[in-house]
Amino acid sequence: MVAGDFDLIQDTFITLSNRTIDLYLYLEKGFRDQGDYAMLALKKSMKWDEEKFGREYDLNRYMTVAVSDFNMGAMENKGLNIFNTKYILAKPQTATDTDYINIERVIGHEYFHNWSGNRITCRDWFQLTLKEGLTVLRDQLFTEDMTSQGVARIDVVNTMRNHQFPEDAGPMAHPIRPESYLKIDNFYTATVYEKGAEVIRMVRTLLTPDIFRKGMDYYFSHYDGQAVTTEDFIAAMEAASGKELTQFSRWYHQAGTPVLRVKTKYDANKKTYTIIIKQSCPPTPGQENKLPLHLPFAIGLIGKNCEDLTLQLQDENKSVKGTKILEIKKLEETFTFVDIAENPAPSLLRHFSAPVEMQYDYTNEELALLLRCDSDAFCRWEAGQRLMMNVIKAVAEAIAAGKNPVVDPILINGIHQLISKPMRDLNLLSRLLMFPSLKYLLTHLPQIELDVIFEAKTLIEKTVAETLKEAFEKLLKDNILFHDYVYNIIECGHRRIKNCALYYLLKHDKEKYHLLAFEQATQANNMTDQFGALGALNDLAVSHREKALAQFYERYQHEPLVVNKWFSLQASSTLPTVINEVKKLLHHPAFDINNPNNVYALLVTFGQNTLRFHAKNGEGYQLMVDQVLLIDAKNPQVSTRVVQPLTQWKQMDSVRGALMKQALQRLAQSNKLSDNLFEIVSKSVG
The missing domain is CATH 2.60.40.1840 (Aminopeptidase N, middle-beta domain)
Structure with missing residues (x-):
């Protein structure tokens, strides 16, 4: 039951069998104007599930309620889904294109649970990936159909590599079907969800999509109304396909990234x-x-x-x-x-x-060819990421050796070829132009000091920007949209590539580009462009950054989700002052340590700031321990999310790793840890 004074949006959906489903969306008072897209996304989800999986909604009423203080993204209670407002509220002035995509994805995810989670549920908590991994796959396929298949896949891989792979390499590594647990809350993880989805996607690939659909039909019809196991799911796939999957089932029981x-x-x-x-x-x-x-x-x-x-x-x-x-x-x-x-x-x-x-x-020549020619979007992007990493490695090694670094022109030429004749899918082009994350680079270049990797990456991005200045200026100009904001995947591409070009132009660190970004950040008619310009300014120690951030807060201080964007921007900056900014923001009137969204926006984002969280003096680690102890006393589910970066101490160099372990030991010495936090800390220190 959810009780409160809510605004209400009502609609209906006509099923394939011509039944009328009443739809109710309850919103906190004052946010009625931000709920229409969520209702549209729900109806798209219902239609897609009928067409792709043959699943029709079974009740006569479907209700959703959105609240701002909620630990999770959403919860699929039968007939009454509870959502975090982050995945419901949207209008052009307050939500980015990415927000719209995520709202559609999460609404789809919770709706798809009606069959993969509610009608057919888990026998016990060890089977959690059965409903979550399967439903994540379903929401991924939905997103691929609603947006761009290749780009959606690239974004999923980025999540896997930056979140799940490190989890597989850490002290909490576990199979997608865990063998034991102290608190099941700690196993709502990227492994159970995202890797679980990858395992089921592999079944789909091995069987072919058509036979996989037959397997899903068998699963839904044979186990409807039952509490089942992962073995039951595999048995359904074997029954429909005639393919033996005994060896494949090892994926459910073995941890680690092969x-x-x-x-x-x-x-x-x-x-x-x-x-x-x-x-x-x-x-x-x-x-x-x-x-x-x-x-x-x-x-x-x-x-x-x-x-x-x-x-x-x-x-x-x-x-x-x-x-x-x-x-x-x-x-x-x-x-x-x-x-x-x-x-x-x-x-x-x-x-x-x-x-x-x-x-x-790969040779750099092979990678350049694949970046230019590969028909597979993921492999094309992967070729670019590998080529960029190779060039970063060479430049970083030169810097470390005290030599004059030279940027291999094969990378600059490859990027120039991409932007001189832009492809139809501008969303894909924007992904091809972005360098690997610092976290990913650190994982793959462990022999090179973090600060040197950052210096090399920064130098290369600046060299690319300066060499291709005219091309980036043209790319930006050609993709300006002069009409009112419209959300569709084509216009998302124009905005995304324009803001990508702006990001590169600001690598020049020239006043005219600072002013260009400031004007967009303060005058654009939509949040995507405002936030894109702020992101381009975010790593520059210039007055336009400070003014733009101040005006942004002044304008949106009464929009909680936008204030969270403001927190996350500052926590993600690579400027050396960021830790002091985070400390100040902890005492800002808009920050409430009891609000999960505030904590995720500021502290979880800072924990993902590879450069500044891992400052060699360990100040970031101690700050995080202080906050984890405060949060754990009231909300253990949130404290376990905040502490996660510290658990990866074995993946860092010896100096940083030792400081991270000391921070964990400080936590371990507390006699007031929740069971949730105790499980993670004890396994991490041991």
Whole structure:
């Protein structure tokens, strides 16, 4: 039951069987004008689930209530979903394009739970990934259909690499189906949710989407009204497909991120292309030795003319042009393609076909070709990320050695080719132009000091910006929209690429670009452009940044969700003053440590600020411990989210790692920790 004085939006939905469903959306007083898109997103979700999974809503009424003080994003209570306002409220003046996409995704997620979670539920908490992993996959497929398939996939992979992979490498590493727990609250994790979705996506890839749909039909009809297990789900897939998935089930029980080491060989005389794939998985707590996994490995081969080659395996009679799915089961597998007339660039792990770390020694020339030509959006983006990382590594090593760093022109030329002839999908182009996160770089360049990586990344971005100044100016100008804000994926692309161009132009650190960003931040008619300009200014120690932030707060101080954006901007800045700004904001009248959204916006964001949270003096770690202790006394679910960055101390260099461990030991010495926090701290220190 939820009681309160709410505004109400009402609508109806007509199902495929011509039933009328009454829809009710309850909002906190004063926010009625920000609920219309949420209602539209709900109706889109209902229609999509009927069309894609054959699932019709079963009750005559569907209710949603949005509240501002809520630990979670949302909760799928049957017939009455409870939402955090963050995933309901939207209007052009207060919500970004990303907010609109996330609202649609989360509303879809909770609605899809009606079948994958409510009608069919879990036998026990150990089966949590059965409902959450499956429903995350369903909301991902929904987002792919509503936006851009390739971009949606790239964004999911970014989440996996920046959040789930570190979790797999940390002290709380666990299988998607945990073997034990002290508090189940601690296992609402990226592993159970996002990796769980990847595991079910692999089933879909191995079976093909059509047969997977038959498996889902069998699952929904056979287990309707029951409390089931992950074994039941796999059994449904086997029954519908006739495919044996016993080895595949190891994904439910083994923790850690598998590593695939790939080598290739081209034989010009025989016109064959051979690929050798070795799999392994590093030890995780309680699991030293891992068995080989069954996984799909999607591959394409790109020729010098920028086209996918036709693929035919040795001993197979049919060929395909584009993507071939290879099944990996052994520790080492070898596949040979025939009739390959040239030495191609391999497009590996297409569409991120398995949640693995893939190691392959690409040349920069191969990566540049894939960045320009690959037909698979993920692999095209991945090629750019690897090329950028290679160049960052070379520049960082030069800086560390006291040498004059030189930026490889192959990267600058590659970026120039992208922006000189912009592609149709501007959302994809914007992803291709952005460098890997500092957190991801630190994970893959562990031998290089964090501050040096940051210096190298900054230098390269500035070099790209200065070399391609005219091209970025044109890109910005060509994508200005002069009419009122409209949310659709095409216009999202125009705004996204325009703000990407603005980001690069501000790397010049010139007054005219500061003023351009300031004017957009203070005068744009929509939050996407205002926030994009503030983001471009955010790492610059200039007066326009301070003025823009001050005006932003003054304008939106009565909009709680926008104030949270203001908190997160300041907590994410790479300026050396950021920790002092965070300390001041903890005492700001708009900050309430008892409000989860405030805490996530300020403290969780600061914990994700790889450069400044990990200041070598350890000040960031001690600040976080102070706040965790305060929060834990009242809200253990929130305190366990805030403490997460400290648990990854083994992934840092020895100096920072020791300081992080000391901070955790300080927490461990408290005799007032909640069970939630105690479980995480004790496992992290041990």
